[in-house]
Amino acid sequence: MSASNVISVRKGSWAVVCLALLGSLAPQAAFAANCQGRSDALGTSRTLVVDPREHPRIGTMQYPQTLPLADHEVVLTFDDGPLPKYSNQVLSILASECVKATFFAIGRQANANPEGVRKLVAAGHTVGTHSQNHPLTFNKMSAEKARQEIDDGVASTVAALNGDKSKLAPFFRIPGLLRAEIPENYAASQGIQVWSADFVADDWRHVSPQRVYDLAIQRLEAKGKGILLLHDIQARTVAALPRILNELKARGYRIVHVVPATPDRPATPTEPQQWYLHPPTETVAITRWPIVPNFVFTEARALPAPVFADVDWRDADVLDKAQRTHAPQPHLTRWPQPQLAQVASRSTLPSPAASVFTIPEGLSLTLLATRSAARERLAQRKPDASSATNPAASRSHALSARQASHAKRAAHQVPGASVHGKGRGAAQHAAQPGKSGGPMHLASLKKRTPRADAAAIAKRPPE
Numbered sequence: 161m162s163a164s165n166v167i168s169v170r171k172g173s174w175a176v177v178c179l180a181l182l183g184s185l186a187p188q189a190a191f192a193a194n195c196q197g198r199s200d201a202l203g204t205s206r207t208l209v210v211d212p213r214e215h216p217r218i219g220t221m222q223y224p225q226t227l228p229l230a231d232h233e234v235v236l237t238f239d240d241g242p243l244p245k246y247s248n249q250v251l252s253i254l255a256s257e258c259v260k261a262t263f264f265a266i267g268r269q270a271n272a273n274p275e276g277v278r279k280l281v282a283a284g285h286t287v288g289t290h291s292q293n294h295p296l297t298f299n300k301m302s303a304e305k306a307r308q309e310i311d312d313g314v315a316s317t318v319a320a321l322n323g324d325k326s327k328l329a330p331f332f333r334i335p336g337l338l339r340a341e342i343p344e345n346y347a348a349s350q351g352i353q354v355w356s357a358d359f360v361a362d363d364w365r366h367v368s369p370q371r372v373y374d375l376a377i378q379r380l381e382a383k384g385k386g387i388l389l390l391h392d393i394q395a396r397t398v399a400a401l402p403r404i405l406n407e408l409k410a411r412g413y414r415i416v417h418v419v420p421a422t423p424d425r426p427a428t429p430t431e432p433q434q435w436y437l438h439p440p441t442e443t444v445a446i447t448r449w450p451i452v453p454n455f456v457f458t459e460a461r462a463l464p465a466p467v468f469a470d471v472d473w474r475d476a477d478v479l480d481k482a483q484r485t486h487a488p489q490p491h492l493t494r495w496p497q498p499q500l501a502q503v504a505s506r507s508t509l510p511s512p513a514a515s516v517f518t519i520p521e522g523l524s525l526t527l528l529a530t531r532s533a534a535r536e537r538l539a540q541r542k543p544d545a546s547s548a549t550n551p552a553a554s555r556s557h558a559l560s561a562r563q564a565s566h567a568k569r570a571a572h573q574v575p576g577a578s579v580h581g582k583g584r585g586a587a588q589h590a591a592q593p594g595k596s597g598g599p600m601h602l603a604s605l606k607k608r609t610p611r612a613d614a615a616a617i618a619k620r621p622p623e
């Protein structure tokens with residue numbers, strides 16, 4: 161690729177990036193431009209249409225899934241209203257920034273302030289329900305009681321909307337986030353989506369507006385996006401809200417307005433992984449484990465029967481089967497097998513040779529210094545008998561004869577099994593300590609064991 165081509169490609173890439181940036185900023189800029197003549201308002205970047213039946217529980221504080229938000233997208237929610245004193249201020253603050261939010265109204269509040277519910281809808285916000293009486297016992301409530309709380313809350317809010325159920329979103333938030341399967345399952349059976357949250361700002365506690373602001377921003381920054389839970393019945397929330405909105409704008413966050421799907425308003429197309437706050441990327445192996453095969457065996461033919469030559473003949477079962485079917489006997493295995501059958505057939509074991517009972521040569525020499533009369537008789541035993549039955553003695557004899565020409569080494573030969581006078585003489589020489597270095601001779605004799613002698617014979621080249 162030439163340099164000019166590289167430059168043209170880079171120019172093209174920048175053009176794409178710029179167009180993408182303009183595209184992402186266009187909705188917010190356009191909405192902000194129409195926000196009461198203000199061009200610097202936070203605005204609402206987009207409207208997200210969700211189908212409650214497809215995703216019945218959302219909010220990562222309690223559920224695996226949450227709204228399919230992009231990075232730096234925020235959904236504002238307000239609970240426990242409407243309470244005119246504070247709800248109207250919240251509405252005013254949101255209107256000043258052209259921000260759309262979702263309100264979870266308490267049925268009893270709606271009964272007391274139906275006009276407040278209508279104001280919410282008239283301002284373009286989404287209105288869901290938050291039970292009839294806000295009991296903090298949903299986690300241990302009977303099915304009948306839960307059903308009544310949910311149904312009554314919906315009925316009261318719809319009544320405040322002059323019976324127009326289409327203006328009420330099938331969204332429900334359990335008071336105190338005290339979730340349980342009974343209310344969750346009942347809501348799902350009614351096509352109502354249960355909303356938890358992704359983070360809260362503790363604005364129901366006795367904390368300062370500064371604390372509410374700090375928690376809202378810090379927790380949002382920690383997650384990068386999500387559903388913020390606030391209350392439109394608290395003075396501290398009203399005090400903190402303008403700063404929160406300004407900070408969201410300063411940090412590049414975008415407000416998303418959520419509405420329920422209707423027959424003439426289909427849900428926003430999304431991918432399943434978008435409903436997770438931070439879906440694992442494709443580079444994370446765990447997302448693909450365990451793998452469930454999604455293929456089918458298109459060829460179901462049986463495997464061919466193995467040929468006879470493929471069988472391992474060392475397999476006893478196969479061998480037995482071959483014998484029973486008069487098949488040819490296999491060749492003998494390459495590894496020697498013990499002939500246990502022949503050994504077992506003998507009635508008596510063979511008599512041990514006399515040489516088994518002879519004293520080892522090295523041992524007899526080491527005992528020469530304190531040789532007793534019996535040892536003397538053993539040493540003077542007729543040599544022919546020993547050599548005839550003791551192979552070790554024969555080998556020692558051969559070794560002695562071979563080394564006879566070497567005077568120095570012959571003097572050190574083992575005499576116990578020797579049949580010649582020279583060997584005996586050498587033994588007697590070795591048995592006389594002090595004449596020619598007894599300790600040295602004994603050490604050399606200890607080294608030359610019968611096994612070593614036999615090895616030396618084996619290593620000797622053929623003569």
Ligand SMILES: [Zn+2]
Pocket residue numbers: 239240290294335336
């Ligand atoms: Zn509440």
